[in-house]
Amino acid sequence: MSNVQIMTGNQAAALGAKLCNVEVVAAYPITPQSQLSEILSQYVESGELKAEYVRVEGEHSALTVCISASTVGARVFTATSANGLLYMHEQLHWAAGSRLPIVMCCVNRGVGAPWTIFNDQQDSLAQRDTGWMQIYCRNNQEILDTVIQAYRIAEAVYCPVMVCYDGFVLSHTMMPVDIPDAADVKAFLPPYKPHTILSPDDPRNLNPVLFPGQRRDSEGVLRDGYMEMRYKLQAALDKAPETIRSANTAFAEAFGRNHGGMLWEYHANDADLIIVGMGSLASEATAAADILRAEGIKAGVVGIRVYRPFPKEDVRDVFRNAKAVVIFEKSISYGYEGGLCSDLKAAFYGTNIKAPIHGYIAGLGGRDVKARELVAAAKDSLASFDRGMVEPKTTWLSTFTG
Amino acid sequence: MPENLFKLNAKEYILPGTRACQGCGLSLGYRYALKALRENTIVTLPACCLCVLHGIYPTTPVMVPCLNNSFASTAASASGIVAGLQALNKTDTTVMAIAGDGGTFDMGIQALSGAAERGTDFIYVCYDNEGYMNTGTQRSSATPMGALTSTTPILTKQQHKKDFIKIMEAHDIPYLATTSPSYPIDLYEKFVKAKKIKGTRYIHMYVPCPPGWGYAPKDTIKTGKLAVETGLVVLFEVENGKFRFTGRSKTLAERGNRLPVINYLEKQGRFKKMNIEQLHQLQVWVDTKWQEYLKRAEG
Ligand SMILES: Cc1ncc(C[n+]2csc(CCOP(=O)(O)OP(=O)(O)O)c2C)c(N)n1
Numbered sequence: 001m002s003n004v005q006i007m008t009g010n011q012a013a014a015l016g017a018k019l020c021n022v023e024v025v026a027a028y029p030i031t032p033q034s035q036l037s038e039i040l041s042q043y044v045e046s047g048e049l050k051a052e053y054v055r056v057e058g059e060h061s062a063l064t065v066c067i068s069a070s071t072v073g074a075r076v077f078t079a080t081s082a083n084g085l086l087y088m089h090e091q092l093h094w095a096a097g098s099r100l101p102i103v104m105c106c107v108n109r110g111v112g113a114p115w116t117i118f119n120d121q122q123d124s125l126a127q128r129d130t131g132w133m134q135i136y137c138r139n140n141q142e143i144l145d146t147v148i149q150a151y152r153i154a155e156a157v158y159c160p161v162m163v164c165y166d167g168f169v170l171s172h173t174m175m176p177v178d179i180p181d182a183a184d185v186k187a188f189l190p191p192y193k194p195h196t197i198l199s200p201d202d203p204r205n206l207n208p209v210l211f212p213g214q215r216r217d218s219e220g221v222l223r224d225g226y227m228e229m230r231y232k233l234q235a236a237l238d239k240a241p242e243t244i245r246s247a248n249t250a251f252a253e254a255f256g257r258n259h260g261g262m263l264w265e266y267h268a269n270d271a272d273l274i275i276v277g278m279g280s281l282a283s284e285a286t287a288a289a290d291i292l293r294a295e296g297i298k299a300g301v302v303g304i305r306v307y308r309p310f311p312k313e314d315v316r317d318v319f320r321n322a323k324a325v326v327i328f329e330k331s332i333s334y335g336y337e338g339g340l341c342s343d344l345k346a347a348f349y350g351t352n353i354k355a356p357i358h359g360y361i362a363g364l365g366g367r368d369v370k371a372r373e374l375v376a377a378a379k380d381s382l383a384s385f386d387r388g389m390v391e392p393k394t395t396w397l398s399t400f401t402g
Numbered sequence: 403m404p405e406n407l408f409k410l411n412a413k414e415y416i417l418p419g420t421r422a423c424q425g426c427g428l429s430l431g432y433r434y435a436l437k438a439l440r441e442n443t444i445v446t447l448p449a450c451c452l453c454v455l456h457g458i459y460p461t462t463p464v465m466v467p468c469l470n471n472s473f474a475s476t477a478a479s480a481s482g483i484v485a486g487l488q489a490l491n492k493t494d495t496t497v498m499a500i501a502g503d504g505g506t507f508d509m510g511i512q513a514l515s516g517a518a519e520r521g522t523d524f525i526y527v528c529y530d531n532e533g534y535m536n537t538g539t540q541r542s543s544a545t546p547m548g549a550l551t552s553t554t555p556i557l558t559k560q561q562h563k564k565d566f567i568k569i570m571e572a573h574d575i576p577y578l579a580t581t582s583p584s585y586p587i588d589l590y591e592k593f594v595k596a597k598k599i600k601g602t603r604y605i606h607m608y609v610p611c612p613p614g615w616g617y618a619p620k621d622t623i624k625t626g627k628l629a630v631e632t633g634l635v636v637l638f639e640v641e642n643g644k645f646r647f648t649g650r651s652k653t654l655a656e657r658g659n660r661l662p663v664i665n666y667l668e669k670q671g672r673f674k675k676m677n678i679e680q681l682h683q684l685q686v687w688v689d690t691k692w693q694e695y696l697k698r699a700e701g
């Protein structure tokens with residue numbers, strides 16, 4: 001029996017955390033995340049959620065509280081946006097290096113300076129190399145469902161997961177969301193069983209100084225050096241796609257909703273032109289694909305759901321017949337191009353995928369992106385491909401560039 | 403009250419031969435603190451000399467569960483441990499956060515102030531060696547006026563030490579105390595007392611540091627004692643707002659036989675460039691603080 005309610009993305013995320021019975025919440029308000037931390041305080045103060053809520057004095061501390069509470073064995077949750085996420089940067093590395101299954105929502109917002117409170121994805125993209133898994137959501141249902149999946153993934157891989165969704169576009173927009181039954185969620189996500197905890201029963205010195213090379217312990221056993229530890233983090237993320245795909249499949253079986261695992265496709269199978277994006281922008285691209293199809297251009301969309309670990313195998317599969325690729329990104333690696341664009345090209349290296357690729361930077365700082373702009377841009381790209389350009393220069397969508 | 407060292411908890415929680423320097427005041431103070439807190443304790447600490455004392459993976463000389471953290475996050479880490487234990491109904495464990503003066507006066511102040519304001523149930527220890535020793539004796543806001551450090555290498559530090567204890571008192575915490583490993587029984591008792599109190603407890607531990615301060619390792623106890631004898635370090639506790647001198651500072655207050663600061667300064671290399679004006683200023687600073695303490699002791 002379904003229980004559909006109309007709610008914002010922030011409400012969906014809070015409900016997701018509640019359904020996962022998180023035990024410690026630590027958060028600091030920032031637009032557009034604030035409502036999420038407020039709802040969680042409501043849950044905790046009313047007794048609906050039996051958890052410790054630490055009202056920290058900043059985001060660096062928010063994540064530190066999560067790291068430390070997770071170290072003693074609690075299931076933890078936090079959320080932030082933009083400069084809050086940047087303020088956590090040191091602790092993002094610390095969390096992943098500690099191999100803790102922390103789940104955090106990043107309500108995507110552009111970063112200062114200059115200030116903007118509106119949406120883009122520069123905040124989370126700038127955290128790409130911290131060792132966190134990143135999952136991008138396209139609607140409020142997916143936010144709720146992804147928070148639940150995120151704990152299952154994090155607790156299997158022993159790496160933290162960032163559930164990213166677009167500020168205002170999703171965080172403050174009401175949509176119908178089917179709320180899963182608490183008992184079903186519990187069956188899908190059993191209580192957290194940590195494999196090592198900080199405890200007086202078994203004293204350990206966690207996260208100490210490591211030398212670069214391996215060293216012997218007091219029993220003469222050779223133990224990891226810094227590089228071995230780092231390699232293990234990479235190896236865990238390399239293997240994580242299997243876990244992510246199977247969590248998605250298990251979720252689809254239990255709840256009847258399939259969000260696509262590592263990525264999702266929209267008419268990509270027979271498409272000549274594939275539009276690529278993440279989050280709500282990719283969702284908008286499906287409307288653009290419909291318009292293009294109506295005009296006789298065989299367009300499809302691939303939404304990158306999981307950006308780290310990067311879905312290398314999955315993209316090689318879905319793009320194998322693509323004749324042209326257009327990428328829209330709400331972030332940029334300054335001095336080069338959009339990060340997704342670089343990653344996608346790298347994934348195609350050495351394969352038979354030789355489709356021309358055009359990268360667009362779009363929607364920074366909340367600049368509206370309409371389906372018809374995507375359509376016009378895609379047609380421009382096709383025209384330049386026809387003129388023989390294999391890799392046109394990055395284009396700033398609907399931007400006055402002088 | 404244990405009348406001599408043999409009456410303290412005989413169990414050792416740090417094995418000899420740590421990576422701390424010879425004559426390290428911190429090693430001594432930490433040893434007594436752990437003895438006082440006993441088994442059911444979790445320690446959290448940032449980057450600092452103590453982190454080095456704790457050893458290089460995969461060996462450690464310390465037999466308490468401990469979590470290493472980034473530099474700014476000590477008190478927030480304690481908050482997380484406390485919250486996690488609370489959520490899991492393990493509420494009988496003592497959580498001790500311990501950081502150097504740099505990790506407390508400077509970068510750790512925000513997290514500590516936040517944790518104290520929230521009334522987090524933990525003991526925070528600042529071990530104060532008056533500089534960033536782990537990174538090579540740079541100036542911190544705890545460095546006293548006139549001291550040479552590697553970032554005040556020619557002109558010496560121009561400002562007085564930050565009165566951090568006042569800042570902690572302003573948080574109206576239930577227990578605050580100052581200690582010195584040169585007076586181990588006083589130190590031990592304060593940790594025993596702190597363990598029994600609920601809420602945020604702050605303990606300041608002045609720890610002489612031979613390489614950072616420029617004196618011979620054998621003189622650590624003597625140096626710590628001179629700091630107290632001259633009134634540069636004052637031993638006291640504040641319990642629920644009530645101030646009380648303890649140990650040697652109590653007798654000094656009663657007898658009025660404080661030594662001039664020069665007796666302490668002249669034995670340390672770090673003060674060799676101090677000029678007469680600075681010496682005078684430091685003496686006035688110490689005298690003024692001492693008068694404030696005397697007034698408080700009178701009630
Ligand atoms: C964010 C950050 N900045 C700088 C450092 C480098 N650092 C490590 S320990 C330290 C100084 C520690 O000084 P203090 O807290 O007084 O402890 P001590 O070394 O004297 O024991 C510094 C600056 C760091 N680890 N992290």
Ligand code: SF4
Nearest residue numbers: 422423426451535611
């Ligand atoms: S530098 Fe000073 S505080 Fe650090 S270990 Fe050496 S003696 Fe101890």
